Amino acid sequence: VLERMEGRVEFRGVSFAYQEGHPILRHISFEAEPGETVAFVGPTGAGKSTIIGLLCRFYEPSAGSIRIDGLPASGIRRDSLRAHMAFVLQDPFLFEGTIRDNIRYGKLDAADEEVEEAAKLANAHSFIMRLPGGYGAKLKPDGGGISQGQKQLIAIARAILADPAILVLDEATSSIDTVTEIKIQEALQRLMKGRTSFVIAHRLNTIQTADRIIVLQDGKVTESGAHDEL
Numbered sequence: 003v004l005e006r007m008e009g010r011v012e013f014r015g016v017s018f019a020y021q022e023g024h025p026i027l028r029h030i031s032f033e034a035e036p037g038e039t040v041a042f043v044g045p046t047g048a049g050k051s052t053i054i055g056l057l058c059r060f061y062e063p064s065a066g067s068i069r070i071d072g073l074p075a076s077g078i079r080r081d082s083l084r085a086h087m088a089f090v091l092q093d094p095f096l097f098e099g100t101i102r103d104n105i106r107y108g109k110l111d112a113a114d115e116e117v118e119e120a121a122k123l124a125n126a127h128s129f130i131m132r133l134p135g136g137y138g139a140k141l142k143p144d145g146g147g148i149s150q151g152q153k154q155l156i157a158i159a160r161a162i163l164a165d166p167a168i169l170v171l172d173e174a175t176s177s178i179d180t181v182t183e184i185k186i187q188e189a190l191q192r193l194m195k196g197r198t199s200f201v202i203a204h205r206l207n208t209i210q211t212a213d214r215i216i217v218l219q220d221g222k223v224t225e226s227g228a229h230d231e232l
């Protein structure tokens with residue numbers, strides 16, 4: 003069990019295959035210092051989501067090693083590891099229940115004031131206050147009843163409340179109106195500050211501001227470095 007996490011992550015020569023004989027990732031190496039943002043870019047099927055799956059230990063490398071805070075990830079309990087991570091995915095996981103409970107899912111013992119504070123930092127508070135019922139408004143199954151952009155803001159509020167060392171962000175590709183998009187960008191900047199963030203990046207802005215960019219092609223790193231080095 004890992005009590006505290008700094009958020010230093012190292013992939014050293016990591017290879018992986020979902021099925022034997024069909025390698026998907028080959029000799030992937032990169033590192034992230036605590037607080038850094040690493041952006042993964044590359045065409046569909048390049049292996050971006052697979053790298054995230056390995057980081058979360060949904061799968062194990064067939065060769066090479068993953069280290070977290072200098073310790074082999076294989077020696078850290080999965081639930082302990084994931085307790086230090088939060089996810090903001092393209093299609094956020096929201097459940098039937100109140101907005102408050104959906105945000106509190108990031109920290110189950112959070113007081114109402116903490117939930118609201120996180121929602122404010124996530125730029126979600128004002129739209130929540132306009133819903134009939136406010137924080138007590140009920141979402142339909144799968145989070146139905148609010149827009150895609152609003153779902154993202156809820157997911158960001160949840161992650162802010164969870165306050166993890168490591169953040170995984172899969173940027174939305176779907177079109178979101180400009181005003182909401184600006185709110186999301188601003189909220190993400192707040193969320194990512196001071197945590198190690200891994201972003202499957204689609205927006206040029208994210209790529210430009212990342213500390214490191216990893217370009218993947220066919221399961222291999224073809225380029226890496228900061229935006230002005232590539």
Ligand code: ATP
Pocket residue numbers: 020021026044045046047048049050051052053
């Ligand atoms: P996208 O941009 O479309 O999300 P990606 O870069 O995230 O693509 P991955 O999902 O990591 O790509 O997939 C990499 C390769 O692994 C692809 O060839 C894909 O078909 C294969 N793959 C992904 N998941 C599985 C799985 N569960 N079983 C077998 N093969 C898989």
Ligand code: MG
Pocket residue numbers: 050051052
């Ligand atoms: Mg993917």
